[in-house]
Amino acid sequence: MKQVTIKDIARAAGVSYSTVSRSLSGSSEISESTRTRILQICKQMNYTANAVARSMVMKNTKLLGMIVTDISNPFMSELAYYIDSQARNRGYNILLCNSLRSLEQERVLFELMISRKVDGVILFPAESESFHALETLLPRIPTIFVGENLRDVPESYVTVDNYRGAYMGVEYLYRLGHRRILYFGKRKGSTTHQLRGEGYHAACRDLGLTPRYMNNTFASTSIKHGYQLAQQLFSQPLDVTAVFATTDTNALGLMQAAEEKGIRIPEDLSLLGFDNIRYSGLPRIGLTTIEQPKKLLASMAVDSLLEKIENELTGYTHRVLTPSLVERTTCLKLEK
Amino acid sequence: MKQVTIKDIARAAGVSYSTVSRSLSGSSEISESTRTRILQICKQMNYTANAVARSMVMKNTKLLGMIVTDISNPFMSELAYYIDSQARNRGYNILLCNSLRSLEQERVLFELMISRKVDGVILFPAESESFHALETLLPRIPTIFVGENLRDVPESYVTVDNYRGAYMGVEYLYRLGHRRILYFGKRKGSTTHQLRGEGYHAACRDLGLTPRYMNNTFASTSIKHGYQLAQQLFSQPLDVTAVFATTDTNALGLMQAAEEKGIRIPEDLSLLGFDNIRYSGLPRIGLTTIEQPKKLLASMAVDSLLEKIENELTGYTHRVLTPSLVERTTCLKLEK
DNA sequence: TTGAAAGCGCTAACAA
DNA sequence: TTGTTAGCGCTTTCAA
Numbered sequence: 281m282k283q284v285t286i287k288d289i290a291r292a293a294g295v296s297y298s299t300v301s302r303s304l305s306g307s308s309e310i311s312e313s314t315r316t317r318i319l320q321i322c323k324q325m326n327y328t329a330n331a332v333a334r335s336m337v338m339k340n341t342k343l344l345g346m347i348v349t350d351i352s353n354p355f356m357s358e359l360a361y362y363i364d365s366q367a368r369n370r371g372y373n374i375l376l377c378n379s380l381r382s383l384e385q386e387r388v389l390f391e392l393m394i395s396r397k398v399d400g401v402i403l404f405p406a407e408s409e410s411f412h413a414l415e416t417l418l419p420r421i422p423t424i425f426v427g428e429n430l431r432d433v434p435e436s437y438v439t440v441d442n443y444r445g446a447y448m449g450v451e452y453l454y455r456l457g458h459r460r461i462l463y464f465g466k467r468k469g470s471t472t473h474q475l476r477g478e479g480y481h482a483a484c485r486d487l488g489l490t491p492r493y494m495n496n497t498f499a500s501t502s503i504k505h506g507y508q509l510a511q512q513l514f515s516q517p518l519d520v521t522a523v524f525a526t527t528d529t530n531a532l533g534l535m536q537a538a539e540e541k542g543i544r545i546p547e548d549l550s551l552l553g554f555d556n557i558r559y560s561g562l563p564r565i566g567l568t569t570i571e572q573p574k575k576l577l578a579s580m581a582v583d584s585l586l587e588k589i590e591n592e593l594t595g596y597t598h599r600v601l602t603p604s605l606v607e608r609t610t611c612l613k614l615e616k
Numbered sequence: 617m618k619q620v621t622i623k624d625i626a627r628a629a630g631v632s633y634s635t636v637s638r639s640l641s642g643s644s645e646i647s648e649s650t651r652t653r654i655l656q657i658c659k660q661m662n663y664t665a666n667a668v669a670r671s672m673v674m675k676n677t678k679l680l681g682m683i684v685t686d687i688s689n690p691f692m693s694e695l696a697y698y699i700d701s702q703a704r705n706r707g708y709n710i711l712l713c714n715s716l717r718s719l720e721q722e723r724v725l726f727e728l729m730i731s732r733k734v735d736g737v738i739l740f741p742a743e744s745e746s747f748h749a750l751e752t753l754l755p756r757i758p759t760i761f762v763g764e765n766l767r768d769v770p771e772s773y774v775t776v777d778n779y780r781g782a783y784m785g786v787e788y789l790y791r792l793g794h795r796r797i798l799y800f801g802k803r804k805g806s807t808t809h810q811l812r813g814e815g816y817h818a819a820c821r822d823l824g825l826t827p828r829y830m831n832n833t834f835a836s837t838s839i840k841h842g843y844q845l846a847q848q849l850f851s852q853p854l855d856v857t858a859v860f861a862t863t864d865t866n867a868l869g870l871m872q873a874a875e876e877k878g879i880r881i882p883e884d885l886s887l888l889g890f891d892n893i894r895y896s897g898l899p900r901i902g903l904t905t906i907e908q909p910k911k912l913l914a915s916m917a918v919d920s921l922l923e924k925i926e927n928e929l930t931g932y933t934h935r936v937l938t939p940s941l942v943e944r945t946t947c948l949k950l951e952k
Numbered sequence: 953t954t955g956a957a958a959g960c961g962c963t964a965a966c967a968a
Numbered sequence: 969t970t971g972t973t974a975g976c977g978c979t980t981t982c983a984a
Contacts, residue, residue, distance in 0.1 A: 673960050
């Protein structure tokens with residue numbers, strides 16, 4: 281598996297290795313004849329440029345670090361797909377890591393990215409504290425936060441307008457005739473979820489409804505935790521007609537608990553989610569939900585980051601996209 | 617963002633840079649006193665080793681290329697999660713790419729991996745032809761194929777015993793009393809699916825059943841294609857009591873079509889899948905299926921690959937794991 | 953125990 | 969248009 285280098289090509293072609301380099305880089309002043317001749321020899325000798333060596337001198341790697349909390353989460357993996365394709369179009373590849381929602385892991389990984397000299401990092405923050413935990417490291421490498429509102433934090437991010445999304449959700453349920461709407465799974469430690477809660481609250485206020493919460497005491501909004509939380513909810517009589525779940529995964533957990541309790545959705549209880557993960561569109565599930573535009577989120581993340589990298593931009597940008605409602609079958613219109 | 621290098625540290629410490637290098641690499645002969653002194657200075661000056669430069673001289677990158685067909689596919693993303701965690705434990709990181717099931721893309725990506733000097737590649741083949749398409753490139757970099765039987769191909773792979781899994785599935789349905797079992801979604805161009813088909817066929821033969829096929833004419837076994845295929849199936853009277861779908865995603869598509877047609881699962885029709893993707897365990901879905909042990913598959917893939925890399929092993933290994941049945945709610949026991 | 957120096961494969965400034 | 973040379977940041981002989 282001996283590596284064919286530029287020198288071997290130079291020797292074979294009887295030229296200096298800068299000539300070979302020039303032929304390969306396409307640009308530069310060089311005669312068309314030697315150029316094609318050398319390219320031919322490269323092909324014959326099975327030469328493949330060494331990207332590591334090039335990185336060394338070019339001072340870039342054409343690599344983007346992507347730190348997700350968990351790639352097996354459908355929201356992340358869908359975003360990851362779009363990010364990869366967008367990045368590749370622009371000549372970059374993705375170095376993938378999972379932080380497991382641990383601030384400590386996240387920090388280790390971020391340092392790894394610095395060490396590996398990636399050109400930039402796309403970060404799905406482990407928590408709302410991620411910014412502060414990484415603050416000293418951030419100036420060392422262009423970074424964009426994705427999917428989490430960071431409020432007034434001085435670093436770039438792209439996210440959905442969670443406040444607005446929640447507000448829209450309540451309005452929708454209101455229009456269907458619902459007046460007693462529970463906000464299910466409100467979770468601490470995430471600005472995203474805080475904003476969703478605030479949007480819900482504001483809509484209730486504006487529409488004259490009484491806000492009702494069922495807080496999530498668990499660390500995450502997984503299906504399992506939604507299920508456990510819903511078991512608590514269903515252990516006493518229901519006094520609401522609709523539930524607005526803070527995430528689709530939480531909603532799915534609730535659905536499962538409802539099934540077991542014989543509570544029919546939407547006949548007995550309407551259910552609205554948030555995120556529109558792929559699961560939600562599945563047959564038999566058909567979860568009505570507030571959608572995060574994942575493809576757009578991904579391409580904005582890549583664009584913003586590359587803008588920073590390629591134009592050596594300092595400062596930061598905040599991009600906030602408007603979510604939309606995806607109507608499926610879990611919300612019932614109440615007859616008067 | 618000026619980069620602090622080993623030279624800066626050396627200058628600050630008043631030693632040569634080989635001394636600094638030795639302090640960092642941990643090993644080597646060096647006095648404990650200077651070692652700690654230098655480490656201190658590194659910390660003070662915020663030094664982070666340049667992994668690219670190290671790769672240059674060490675002739676390894678501690679990077680594993682991972683080429684998947686589509687990371688948003690739940691089977692892949694789950695496997696990717698385990699692979700990352702396993703690789704990281706062993707000091708490697710993952711370079712992620714999506715081939716989109718295109719042989720041509722796959723080849724481009726494989727060459728990219730060579731160029732980037734990853735230490736090895738984990739490949740989820742685009743097709744059964746992947747091996748031949750990459751054959752000339754394979755000797756240049758340690759590679760392991762994952763999730764696809766390649767039969768007698770002289771390259772390492774780890775996969776599940778698809779033949780056996782399908783056989784087990786038929787046996788299970790037989791035990792429940794089913795005698796007319798349709799194999800749904802048989803697809804060309806993939807050894808995996810061919811083997812599943814053969815397992816089904818063999819089981820039918822051994823149990824005295826008549827094999828019945830509904831072939832997949834589409835390129836993939838997605839939910840959507842399963843749905844379309846099932847629409848065809850349901851356009852004429854059903855003469856089977858159970859359907860064995862070639863993948864869970866296909867089964868999910870069929871489920872949707874059944875729902876629309878008013879065909880109840882499992883009351884009117886039993887349904888068995890293959891893969892056990894996460895979707896399948898969801899409430900309301902509860903798909904009974906043949907499970908691929910994803911965590912095990914992932915760790916075997918990493919282990920086999922690292923063995924090849926670190927021991928500079930030549931030759932190849934084939935590892936075939938036995939799948940297992942996961943019983944949920946889509947298969948009905950027929951009363952005599 | 954430490955330092956000097958070569959070299960990994962490449963690009964680019966400068967000369968010819 | 970081409971060749972010569974320095975150097976990217978690091979590890980590792982070899983010598984002191």
